[in-house]
Amino acid sequence: METIGGFAIWFGVIGRFWPVWLGLAIIMGLSYAFKNRLGLYGQLYDSGVGIAGLAIVLFWILTAMFADSIAPFDPIEQFGLLKRKPPGVIEPGSGIPFFFGADNLGRDLFSRMVQGSKFVLTIAPAATLVAFMVGITLGLPAGYFGGRIDTVLTFLANLVLAFPVILLFYLLVTPGVRETPIPTTMAAVFFIFPVIMFATLFKTGYGARPVLFWTLMAFTAVIGGWLYLGLVFNRDPLGIVGLDPNELNIFAAVVFASSPGVFRIVRGLTMDIKTRDYVAAAQTRGEGPWYIMLWEVLPNARGPLIVDGCLRIGYTTILLGTLGFFGLGLSPESPDWGSMINQTRGFIRLVPTIVLPQTIALASLVLGLNLLADGLREQSLKD
Amino acid sequence: MFILRRLGVMLLTMLTLTLIVFALVNLEPNLKKLALEQNNNRMTQEAVDSWLEQEGYKRPLLVRYGEWLGNSLKGDFGYSTRFRKPVNEVMPERLGYTGILAFWVMATMVPGALIIGVLAGMREGSKTDRSLSVFSIATTATPEYVSGILFTVVFASWLGLLKGVSKAGDVSFENFALPVMTMSIYGMGYIARMTRASMAEVMTSQYIRTARLKGMSFGAIVTKHALRNALIAPFTVIMLQFPWLLTGVVIVEKLFNYKGFGWLLVEAADNNDIDLVLACSLVSVAVVIVTQLLSDIGYAFLNPRIRVQ
């Protein structure tokens, strides 16, 4: 079987990623040029750690976006002849090399790694976003009112946090659970939070400006309802958004596991910010509690929340990998990094490189997110 | 009063969590799977139903939960369908194996993390700080199933120094090095970052300036004034590592085929071994809650502002 050498492999890989390089150059170049006008995001370009983190994260985002044109092969197509072949082997049919070799079933590792980024980069940020909405909507009143609401909500949050994550997933992400209405119910509950949050946000902020208010409410209802139908019930009338039952299961479980953490942070920040004079000023002009929470407290908690968001996306990426690693909830075909690690790890004695693409991809994405969080933290402290 | 309330909350947490686990393992599809596994795979729906009826799985959930609770309080955790032995005969041994593993992980991770954190935070912004910080970030970005595999590739496949699998109960360097290293390195970065942040904050505080302007040397300032204050925050973090340690244990035990508690948990969950899953959950949750309590007490002890009131 023909192979290409190390140098040619790297050359080929870099070549395949051309849309990513182009995108990176455009985005980072423009951002750098206008960094003074871009607020906190622009300040990132002042720190080495921030630039490195941003570059890595952007790299993977762009890879996920252009995955179909970067990956030379179908990620689930099996080439029986090429099973466990080392990097650089040329697929005889098309003459295109398997840059990173083939896995145990003869699938192109490079294509699988590239396609795998799509799964992680949709589920992880989306689940984190929903977890944030849930955590914020519950954490604000807990921190602001204190008292009984706080006691009950904190107890519930601690309940979830006391549950070892892995056990939680073993119980919650199973085919058995999928046959019950549990995942759908959970998702239905979680997805209602963003809608409530935006509705309250507009109601309290723009209640005095009817035209603006009702336009925004209409938007919330339409977009919220559409996403709701699509994501929770997989019945998008337009057929654009949708989640498989097993993806929904994972999604709900991930949101469930990470909202208590967000809740705790939001609660802590709220308790701190509510002692500020501008909150007292809002109270003395008779503002309602939800206005104060959403418009006076929340915007000033955004710094730490953004940093935590980055870290949490990273953590969710690890979690998704863990799920794949234990073979929970995902089909064996799925090109997600965790499953790939699990399926290939038995063959490292024979072909050590067989596990490298997916492990390095996963670790680098998380590293990028952590570096980005660190850069953001450093820069936001400078104000 | 405070402590009583605390204990009450702990108890309530345990009860709620076990009830949730109980409900989840007893879901209809899970029971069906159990029936099929225990008998034969081609059973009809009626046969399944009658088997479940006969074994008592059809009674109301709360009644059965109460029964389980009563037995557990008597120290009887039921029967493992996977190992076909009472849970009490399966679990302690596995727990012991994992205990040894966890001990070595803690013993290497905590001192390592604290040293790294203190060295980095001591002089914020220095070269040592930068390189150690990047190191800690990198390790937190590498979960066990990534680092473990990379270590195996390097140490077992390429260098051939260590083995890729670990036998339970054999406490030797060769056997333990890889799992311990895998777990402790992942946790180390996190604790080190907390320690660094705490140390850096303390080093810029005014009482450190007071000490400096008293004419103390840098070493004396760090050891006498900074360390104690800087270690208060990481202490809580370390104690809260236990729940994480459990996930890590499960991953590492699967990765290196180490037959400890984590391996047991996976076996139990994969086979819907109801009593064993419940017992495992009980143990894990208890570990988490007890460490939380210890961490609160320890925190109050370390911090005179709370202790003396």
Add this chain to the structure above:
Amino acid sequence: MSEPILEIENLSISFFTRAGEIPAVMDFSCTVMPGEAMGLVGESGCGKSTVALGIMRDLGNNGRIVGGSIRFKGRDLVNMSDAELRHIRGSELAMVYQEPMASLNPAMRVNRQLMEVPMIHEGVSKGEAEARALELLAAVKLPDPERIAGAYPHQLSGGQQQRIIIAMALLSKPALLLLDEPTTALDVTVEAGIVQLVRELGEKFGTSMMFISHNLGLILETCNRITVMYSGEAVEAGTVKEVFDRMRHPYTQGLFRSIPLPGADKNVHPLMTIRGQLPLPHERPRGCNFGPRCDHFQAAICDIGDLHMQPVAGETGHETRCARSTEIDWAAPPTGLTVHEPVKPGEVVLSVDDLKKYYQVAGNSMFGGGEKRTVKANESITLEAREAETLAIVGESGCGKSTLAKILLGLETATGGDVNLGTTEIGSVEIQDRDTRTVSSVQMVFQNPFDTLNPSHTVGAQIIRVLEQFHIGDSLEARRKIMLELLDLVKLPREFETRKPRQLSGGQKQRIGIARAFAGRPRVVVADEPVSALDVSVQAAVTELLMEIQRSSRTTMLFISHDLSVVRYLSDRVLVMYLGHVVEYGTTDQVFAPPYHPYTEALLAAIPIADTKARKKHIVLEGDIPSAMNPPSGCPFQTRCPRKHEVPGDRCEREVPAMRKLANGHQIKCHLSDAVLDSMESVISLSEPTGEAAAEQPIPS
């Protein structure tokens, strides 16, 4: 003539940041002789603390001495090695800091922190160090030194902590003691105790001192010589007497004219304000840094090249950095003052009758079981405020003034008694249950400029929100117009509409706070120390603005303050509070003249006055303000009252005195007999100006 302890020549210090070099101190010189106390005054950002840290050689990672020399007892400090420096620090050169709590190690007992000093520098044994520590604790007049030695810092009060830091600084008998705003974080009566202690210890140990403060009055009370700093430079230096009585720099003069001195009156002699604000370090003008704010500025003289300190003719040691010091007529009275007719107060707008506020707090949560304790934050408060009148509420921390404000605003409800706004009862109505008009009728100006505006919203949006909330204006455009007019009202440019609060200076933020409070045409404005966090030169402008708006809108103002000079200057009537009780109530003239309540008397005596002609009676209170959780029996003031012995028996300890009505509505809550009250003398007296001093007297009196 002996050798100077400290000689600083042409010192320049810069901080190096990513934005480049930021000069913090430029061309600074001064000398401190043995036993002498040098005062360093200036506003925040003028570089005075940087000078102190420069002397200690503790400028952090990015600060560096870029020029000049510091000689300490003839030795060069600038080029001293670290080891030598360690040897000097804490033994020959010691420092006392602004925030006593933060400056003590929270996890270490007090005596261990003290003992370190002799152990490091003199290598003495543990036992001896301990004995020395105890001795010093006694010397700084801490009660029960042994108990305090074994305590952790958080168990002590701010005043006690500061005494410990002073003890720590003096343990090795330093030749020079640097005090960086040592009393700023403390209450006035506690401050007076510390000031007295510093003065006594200075005499006892013969220590030279450098006293850094923004408060001219404090400098007058503690120092022999003074250096005034502005924007990184010393602008005037000399003996205290010379600088206070014959200042030769327009900035110094402006400072003196902008602080209220006894005799100032808001209608006849308004405070003079210094226009503009401190230049940022990288925006300093060419030539004189004070140029853009100076009334005597003359192009081609003031804005060419660097200015240097030059001696004032006829006075050795008195120097100024003003190029026109010889041309200016220093005795000329301030110009541009408008004299206002005193405002006639209208009818009663706000009346409070026998107001009580008690809080239930849980006992010790760890071990104390469930019993609750009652904290009496306000105890039978009665007051009246009329339209267009200013009522001052005076008191130190824990006196209950903030609780009173919260009840008025509806953030808390009263436990007992009535609060009436016009004819509506509001004391038991929470803010959510008040109607819009009532809410907009009682508004507040907050203390801390950095906290008063929400950093996330623009200035314009924040004011418009207030208008929306109060239903003022019927469309967004109308509200925007009103908002712009409000900006005009508080004398800020209309461009500020789109600014975020972090782009504003403290004084500007406070102006927005005022605009916000007055947006809903309030009948009562509660001003909680509205200027205390601002720089001296900005304070006057904000105070004047507040009064001007109040005058034109005939709003009632409740002015909460601990600063009696400001209170005397601007208020019509005064309420003095201590531990939740009103101890004295009357018109400003009544409260500031005998008979006094003993607490008011002590408070008056504690206020430092920046006037060399003012004479004060010497009253320094012992101890600290008791905690409201655990108030003393009988008279709330009895634990510290210097006149307690004049009341026969132990009445003060047994009975809470009743409010006594003296002449013309003046009320005092004290057991002292009429005879004692009548025999009280005025605390502050101005010695008659004589001869030359009268002619040059800069202060309108």
